[in-house]
Amino acid sequence: MSDHLIEARDLRVSYGGRVVAEVPRLDVGAGECVAIVGESGSGKSTTLLSLLGLTQNAEISGQVRVCGVDVLTASPRALRELRGARAALVMQSPHAALSPATRLGVLMRRALKLHGVRDVDRTMARAMEEVLLDRELLRRYPHEVSGGQAQRFAIALAIALGAEVILADEPTSALDVTVQAEVVGVLRRLRAERDLALLLVSHDLALVSTIADRVLVMKDGAVVESGPAATVLAEPSHPYTRELLEALP
């Protein structure tokens, strides 16, 4: 294996013997964005969650290294140290992803203290600035902020913790078009400024074409095509990829 921040080989995720995702090879380096695309049920979100060991009751085989940690053999403690501090997750539904009875600031403060971050107040303020959010939002509960603000807050959490890798599961699909552009703008800027490795799961090929360097196309749990985004999206070799592109409005 090389020095990629995310490396997976022969990754296979199954539930009760039924294989739901099979990825022979996945690499994401620093400053790189790789997108996994496909329709609902194609196994792309399961693949993403398995990289952090977050699939419950699933059997996972193969090799997975994230930030140098062997996810499949790591101790629970090593996994907890990896999660959040080095590899962060951004989820599809920003409101549902935040505990309803916990103020945003309390969540961020607890996460920073958990990972031993010093100068918590300044770190929180800086992270909020980086995602263009008012610090006042930290006093609010999730239901008191908009979807776009909640999603940018999730990114701010990753920034505050100093994550090197962001795994984003359909980060814009629950947002309206203008807010989608804001969130994508923030992700793109942070990736460039902080050399973040970004693994993006999306069914939105238009979004993928604007941000991804490389693309994996998944169907029924298997990778049917992969390569540079410009090539795969301009000259797809697999009929399923062509179908996805033809379905674009």
Next chain:
Amino acid sequence: MLRYLARRLGQALLVVAGVVVLTFAVMRLVPGDPAVAFAGPKATPEQLAAARARFGLDDPLPAQLLTYVRDLLAGDWGVSLRTRQPVRDDLYLAFPASLELVGTALLIAVVLGIPLGVLAARYKTKFPDFGVRVGSMLAVSVPVFWLALALQTIFASNLGWFPIAGEYDSALDTTSPLTLWTNITVVDALITGNWPILTSTLDHLVLPALVVAAYPTGVIAQMTRAALIEESGQDHARLERALGFGETSILTRFALRPALGPVLSLIALVFAYAIVNGFLVEAVFNWPGLGRYAAESIRSLDTPAIAGVTLLVALVYVLANLVVDILQGFVDPRARTR
């Protein structure tokens, strides 16, 4: 928050109005003629007519209801046909002891039930979960009078660890007489610093309070477990795992507050149930509460007293729900917007 409180208070007042109408209906539905109960079985027709006139029983029902509501608002809950005392005064003597018993029982139920629910959710399908589920099932299903007799036999009669019955050692009425403020013995003993009565009452409270607490502890533990398991399967718990929080931390620091919503609603429900369930326990432990008063009122068809007990229990239930609604606004901020 103020608007939320005002809305909940308005709803509670509406429920109270409904309860008053229902209580009135209870008085009219109880079998037997209140005039006969008041004047006695050997009363002459003139005495019966006088009794009917005194209680307004010949007036049309709407007029009787209006009189009832007007009297209630003026603090007149009627006169007991049995004790010949104002029902309100009777209740003021009997209810505090019941409140003392049920309040202590619910405190035990919350202090035990919620941590047991957390323990069961944390170790779902493992031994602690199995233990809590079996224990709470037993606590819920064992008949309260059986449990009362069993604890009394084992811990009072055989082992002698606790007194067998009563609210406190009656000899203390002579050696350390209690000054009454609220009629709740524990509270009054605390306020006036009467330690002999306080320790004796607490000693007498243990067994009956544990019996009344059994059912609420079981259901609170079960509900806490179920609500926490549901919360820990939500998206936010996945994000918290992705941030590096451990399972215990997720349950206690993030999932417990939203999970407390349904648990609080349940506590209000079991509060009223515990008062009525407590009647049997009061009988076994000779606890001087509402149970004895209610039983004697029913036996003598004392309709104003029966209606008084019904109204009081209903009012306590409404009040408990109001308190729970207010608490829900604090534990789950989304509740304030509902």
